[in-house]
Amino acid sequence: MYLSQLKRGGVIWREAEIAYRVNDAESSYALAQEAITAGLDMRSVIKRHGLGEMVDLRALAADGRLDCPVRHPDPAHMFLTGTGLTHLGSASARDAMHTSENSEGLTDSMKMFRMGVEGGKPGPGETGVQPEWFYKGTGAVAVAPGDALVSPDFALDGSEEPEIAGLYLIGPDGTPFRLGFALANEFSDHVTERINYLYLAHSKLRPAAFGPEILVGELPQDIRGRSRILRNNEVIWEKPFLSGEENMSHTISNLEYHHFKYGLFREPGDLHVHMFGTATLSFADDVRVEQGDTLEIEAPQMGLPLRNPVSRAELHIPEVQPL
Known part of the structure; x- marks a missing residue:
């Protein structure tokens, strides 16, 4: 399981070659804070948020739209x-x-x-x-x-x-x-x-x-x-x-x-x-x-x-x- 984030806000979850936006997730930092507060791991927090639209992660990287992942x-x-x-x-x-x-x-x-x-x-x-x-x-x-x-x-x-x-x-x-x-x-x-x-x-x-x-x-x-x-x-x-x-x-x-x-x-x-x-x-x-x-x-x-x-x-x- 992989996480990345966009420069303009938003978190991407990827497993194998399929990547999705994480619903209502502004940053990896915020997700991690949520996980600590709730006593959950990152996978469980993302499951709780749910997944949105599918994205082309390689295209986002090529366009320079990915930020540091946290x-x-x-x-x-x-x-x-x-x-x-x-x-x-x-x-x-x-x-x-x-x-x-x-x-x-x-x-x-x-x-x-x-x-x-x-x-x-x-x-x-x-x-x-x-x-x-x-x-x-x-x-x-x-x-x-x-x-x-x-x-x-x-x-x-x-x-x-x-x-x-x-x-x-x-x-x-x-x-x-x-x-x-x-x-x-x-x-x-x-x-x-x-x-x-x-x-x-x-x-x-x-x-x-x-x-x-x-x-x-x-x-x-x-x-x-x-x-x-x-x-x-x-x-x-x-x-x-x-x-x-x-x-x-x-x-x-x-x-x-x-x-x-x-x-x-x-x-x-x-x-x-x-x-x-x-x-x-x-x-x-x-x-x-x-x-x-x-x-x-x-x-x-x-x-x-x-x-x-x-x-x-x-x-x-x-x-x-x-x-």
Whole structure:
């Protein structure tokens, strides 16, 4: 079962290739709030609303009419975050970025990766090792499928990271409720990150796209997708990517625990988009994304492909004014 939503309001429910509007549903966020209040799951809430007209979801996506599959009505109460070095094989690209000819022993990236391999899948009643964690921004940086991922004027790079994201709404008592999962493009500045690992936080303060659909239910154990870069409508780079717990050094529950263990992230009504990392980067293959390129992430188990063009913001020099 998949959920998506329209930019001008309205929720779409899809199962197999048939998609319908959900009656009297303005947003996925409102449906999730209703589900929490009523003590129901998303499927039951949609059944209670009923289904309306049939729609051509692929045509809606091609026309740029689909929004992120969930948003908070107040962007300041929506948080985009993620974890890194969580996938088997994810350490090689990161390790290469942070290894110099004079390095001795293991880099911090490789140490963190090994910690995950050894302790990222705890047994019942145990707490696993915490992953690398990063912050991307509020709902202000959430980009709809089809819209441009805009690098700031000072960026040294802007390239894709194909990931799976968990989508969560915090209930009245601080309980995180998971709506489901979605494809995500965790757009980052890898040149800035490569200068010094301490610039990682800077490199992540970029927009991110997710969707077009929410997979409602549990995440498949083995997800197989493809990440592509198109230039002038031709594929210039393409590579498979793997996700799901069979291909990860951490369990989803361990990653969720280490995010929501902070009370800051359990404020009632807040919405969280938490990305689970990747092992596939075009940057690691010495490919450089250019303005006008289109980034495409596809994994059939996760719904329709996520496509976004890339652009760059105009020069802006902020001036601080004393009061």
